[in-house]
Amino acid sequence: MIIEHMDVNIVEAPLSTPFRIATGQHNTLKNVFVSLTLKSGVKGWGEAAVATHITGETVEKTFSNLKEAAAVSLGEDISDHRSFLGAFREKFAENHAGLAALEMAVLDAWTRTLKIPLWKLFGNSPVPLRSDITIVIGSLQEAETSALAYSRRGFKTFKVKVGQDHDLDLARVLAVRKAAPRVNMVIDANQGFTASGMLKFLKELKKNKVVPLLVEQPVPKNDWDGLKCVTRAVHKSGILVCADESVGSLADTVRAVRERAVTAINVKTMKSGLLEGEAIARLARAAGMELMIGAMMESALAVTASAHMAAGLGCFKYIDLDTTYFLKGPLAKSPYLDEKGCFDLSRARAGIGVVLP
Numbered sequence: 001m002i003i004e005h006m007d008v009n010i011v012e013a014p015l016s017t018p019f020r021i022a023t024g025q026h027n028t029l030k031n032v033f034v035s036l037t038l039k040s041g042v043k044g045w046g047e048a049a050v051a052t053h054i055t056g057e058t059v060e061k062t063f064s065n066l067k068e069a070a071a072v073s074l075g076e077d078i079s080d081h082r083s084f085l086g087a088f089r090e091k092f093a094e095n096h097a098g099l100a101a102l103e104m105a106v107l108d109a110w111t112r113t114l115k116i117p118l119w120k121l122f123g124n125s126p127v128p129l130r131s132d133i134t135i136v137i138g139s140l141q142e143a144e145t146s147a148l149a150y151s152r153r154g155f156k157t158f159k160v161k162v163g164q165d166h167d168l169d170l171a172r173v174l175a176v177r178k179a180a181p182r183v184n185m186v187i188d189a190n191q192g193f194t195a196s197g198m199l200k201f202l203k204e205l206k207k208n209k210v211v212p213l214l215v216e217q218p219v220p221k222n223d224w225d226g227l228k229c230v231t232r233a234v235h236k237s238g239i240l241v242c243a244d245e246s247v248g249s250l251a252d253t254v255r256a257v258r259e260r261a262v263t264a265i266n267v268k269t270m271k272s273g274l275l276e277g278e279a280i281a282r283l284a285r286a287a288g289m290e291l292m293i294g295a296m297m298e299s300a301l302a303v304t305a306s307a308h309m310a311a312g313l314g315c316f317k318y319i320d321l322d323t324t325y326f327l328k329g330p331l332a333k334s335p336y337l338d339e340k341g342c343f344d345l346s347r348a349r350a351g352i353g354v355v356l357p
């Protein structure tokens with residue numbers, strides 16, 4: 001499995017709806033794609049979705065890191081993919097989206113060569129996955145309209161983004177509940193509250209008979225005391241407290257487990273790559289935490305790679321792989337994802353199974 005050629009490109013694609021969260025927004029997708037060709041002619045594709053407003057990584061640096069990786073990879077053998085990829089850990093220590101793209105391309109080519117679907121690297125059978133749908137930050141009217149439309153379309157779990165204007169947030173969550181009374185509700189604050197602010201917010205929701213299943217990243221990512229405070233306070237209610245921005249590595253996961261800081265973790269390949277993502281998932285589950293699989297503003301390629309990982313591991317309770325619904329054009333099409341958020345990876349034959357246009 002000798003690498004003969006590796007291309008790195010920045011691709012920009014329009015969004016159908018701006019993806020707005022508490023810390024910023026995406027108006028377009030601007031991601032870095034890797035395409036790798038082996039001497040055998042087999043190809044593999046990878047994608048880096050850089051979320052500068054969340055991770056501080058940049059498209060330019062990701063592009064140059066991947067170009068440099070490509071230059072030193074020509075003629076290298078990926079048969080032992082772990083040791084091949086391990087050699088790049090230091091280079092990508094501050095650029096996990098870049099690492100994710102490289103891993104994805106290598107694992108895609110590796111599994112395509114062996115004619116096995118990517119999920120087989122992670123488990124024995126692919127569990128069916130059903131993604132939630134995100135209600136992005138916006139007006140009350142927008143929350144209501146999207147909730148109605150998504151509910152009619154068949155989505156069963158809604159992730160409502162909050163954290164910018166707490167009064168409006170409250171009204172939006174209640175509007176979503178009213179528009180879609182039977183759906184499961186998850187709220188994602190993207191660091192937009194203090195611990196006491198979040199507890200007050202949850203109290204207000206409860207007064208209105210709304211109890212979310214899970215609250216994601218209520219406080220700023222370095223506020224571990226705040227995370228713990230919310231986790232302890234809601235423990236009896238059964239609401240899960242999920243770390244997203246706070247946990248991007250295995251080391252962060254060890255800390256979360258040791259300090260019992262949260263009861264769930266959102267694993268994203270763009271935060272940790274696929275291989276460390278797997279280690280994070282295994283540790284968190286072993287410690288009794290629930291798992292969410294999430295994504296940055298990713299096209300069908302990276303979202304499907306994450307779906308393979310989650311379907312193979314089979315231990316993710318919350319699936320948040322809905323970003324292709326915010327995209328237009330060919331980058332939005334995963335062959336294994338339907339319009340209601342259901343992934344069926346049992347039909348995947350080799351690799352990730354998404355060919356870039």
Ligand SMILES: [Mg+2]
Binds near residue numbers: 188245266
């Ligand atoms: Mg999140």
